[in-house]
Amino acid sequence: xxxxxxxxxxxxxxxxRPPWGRILxxxxxxxxxxxxxxxxxxxxxxxxRIGARAPExxxxxxxxxxxRLEELRGKVVVVNFWASWCKPCEQExxxxxxxxxxxxxxxxxxxLGVAWTDTDKKSLEYLQKFGITYPNxxxxxxxxxxxxxxxxxxxxxIIDRNGVLAYAKLSPFLSIEELKSAIDPLLEx
Amino acid sequence: xxxxxxxxDVSPTRRMTAALLWMVGLLLLAGMTLIFVxxxxxxxxxxxxxxxxxxxxxxxxxxxxxxxxxxxLDVCPTQACAEWRxxxxxxLAEGWSEAQIKQYFVDRFGDRVLATPPAxxxxxxxxxxxxxxxxxxxxxxxxAFRAWRRSAPPPAQASPPAAxxxxxxxxxxxxxxxxxxxx
Numbered sequence: 001x002x003x004x005x006x007x008x009x010x011x012x013x014x015x016x017r018p019p020w021g022r023i024l025x026x027x028x029x030x031x032x033x034x035x036x037x038x039x040x041x042x043x044x045x046x047x048x049r050i051g052a053r054a055p056e057x058x059x060x061x062x063x064x065x066x067x068r069l070e071e072l073r074g075k076v077v078v079v080n081f082w083a084s085w086c087k088p089c090e091q092e093x094x095x096x097x098x099x100x101x102x103x104x105x106x107x108x109x110x111x112l113g114v115a116w117t118d119t120d121k122k123s124l125e126y127l128q129k130f131g132i133t134y135p136n137x138x139x140x141x142x143x144x145x146x147x148x149x150x151x152x153x154x155x156x157x158i159i160d161r162n163g164v165l166a167y168a169k170l171s172p173f174l175s176i177e178e179l180k181s182a183i184d185p186l187l188e189x
Numbered sequence: 190x191x192x193x194x195x196x197x198d199v200s201p202t203r204r205m206t207a208a209l210l211w212m213v214g215l216l217l218l219a220g221m222t223l224i225f226v227x228x229x230x231x232x233x234x235x236x237x238x239x240x241x242x243x244x245x246x247x248x249x250x251x252x253x254x255x256x257x258x259x260x261x262l263d264v265c266p267t268q269a270c271a272e273w274r275x276x277x278x279x280x281l282a283e284g285w286s287e288a289q290i291k292q293y294f295v296d297r298f299g300d301r302v303l304a305t306p307p308a309x310x311x312x313x314x315x316x317x318x319x320x321x322x323x324x325x326x327x328x329x330x331x332x333a334f335r336a337w338r339r340s341a342p343p344p345a346q347a348s349p350p351a352a353x354x355x356x357x358x359x360x361x362x363x364x365x366x367x368x369x370x371x372x
Contacts, residue, residue, distance in 0.1 A: 025328050032322060035314070083256075085268035117255050117269060117298055119276050141299040142255055152256075 054157065054165040055147035059112055061137035062124060067112060069163065076186045077159040078111045078179075081139070081150050083118045084126035089154045092172035093130040099179040100134040108161075109183060114139045116153050160186045240281045245274050248287050251304045252294060261304065 057079075059067045069077065080096055082089040096111065103109035113136035115123040120138065127136055139145050148157055151170065158167035167182045249263035256269045263274070273294075280290045294302045306312040 021328060022332060025325050025332070028321060028325050029329075032318060032325075035318075083269065085272060119272050121276075122272055138297065140297060142301070143299070145255075146299075 050165055050168060052165055054159040054163055055144075057144045057147060059114060059135075059137045059144065060140070061135045062120065062127070065135060067110075067135060069159070072110060072159075073163055074108065074161050076109045076161060076183060078109065078183065079114060079144075079148075079157045079159065080111065081114045081116050081145060081148070081153050081155045082126075083116050083153045084122035085118070086153045088172045090130070092154055092174070093126075093132065095173045095176050095179060097130065097132050097134070098176045099173075099183070102176070102180075103183065104134075106187075108187065111135070113137070114144055116145050116150070117142065158182055158186065240278045244281055245278050248277050248281075248290055249274050252291070252302050253304060255298060255301055262302075 054069065054077075056069050058069075061067070078096075078099075080092075082093075096113075100111040103111075111134035113127075113132065113134060115126075115136060115138045118126075118138065123136070123138065126132075148155070154172050156167075156169045156173065157165060160166040166186055169182070173179050246263040250261050252262040252273075253260070254262055254265055254267070254270045254273055257265045257267055260270075262270050277290055280293065285293070291303065295307075300306050300312065306315055308316055
């Protein structure tokens with residue numbers, strides 16, 4: 001009789017003890033699933049929203065000049081991602097340079113070219129080939145590309161005077177008029 | 190008087206000795222030329238050593254270009270990857286080590302270029318999660334098996350059933366037969 005009581009008492013004691021192992025296992029599984037969920041969510045989320053604050057960046061050009069977006073308030077900034085191996089980028093190279101030469105005398109529009117996953121040698125050859133004169137630099141560590149969540153090249157982002165992302169184009173510009181129609185409204189503000 | 194001295198007579202033996210000395214001298218000169226000329230030419234700028242595709246691919250196979258996801262750099266057919274491989278070749282020709290080249294690419298293009306990400310920051314998760322997941326899985330399986338064993342009915346005994354169990358067994362047999370009939 002006493003053995004039966006002892007056994008039942010042990011069972012009750014075992015039941016009243018929290019099952020730490022099981023809690024840990026299920027908790028760990030939940031954390032893993034949460035990490036997986038947020039990772040997939042981040043991967044699937046699209047580019048930066050128009051109207052949102054543009055991601056800050058620092059670009060050091062091939063000739064050593066440094067541009068920080070936060071220091072460019074008051075200017076419309078055109079950020080063009082490109083690569084020397086990208087054929088569609090060649091389509092818009094002349095238009096971008098022509099637009100830069102058109103806006104440069106005003107002083108309140110800045111074009112910045114960002115060479116994405118490119119080698120310096122090829123980038124410089126490309127700039128020379130198309131006679132590009134606006135500031136260009138490599139995207140070191142692909143940090144800018146990740147901040148703007150680009151999906152390929154060419155992609156162009158236009159940031160207004162207040163640092164807000166106002167326009168995005170995920171394909172080449174076909175004419176200088178297309179560029180003007182994107183930039184001019186931002187200069188009227 | 191001294192000026193009027195007759196010229197010394199040179200005997201054939203002496204003439205041979207002189208010739209022999211000349212030959213030894215020439216041989217020494219030739220030997221020294223052989224020794225020193227290669228050293229002199231080594232000081233001249235030499236063309237960069239030819240780097241084979243295998244040497245390039247040995248490094249490229251452990252790298253990925255962000256343009257072509259999930260395709261190793263050594264087999265990626267795109268122009269971007271071809272340029273990267275060319276850059277690896279140039280760096281090897283300049284005498285860079287594999288580690289230096291990889292670091293250069295990481296500095297330029299980020300950690301994602303490496304097939305095996307360095308164990309720092311969030312990258313630790315890559316190394317920590319799989320073993321934890323396996324351990325968790327083993328523990329959950331172990332717990333589940335234990336629970337099943339506990340809830341399983343005791344094995345059939347050879348001894349005759351207790352008096353009270355006969356009606357329950359009959360009821361079970363009846364329900365089983367009914368189920369079979371309904372099928």
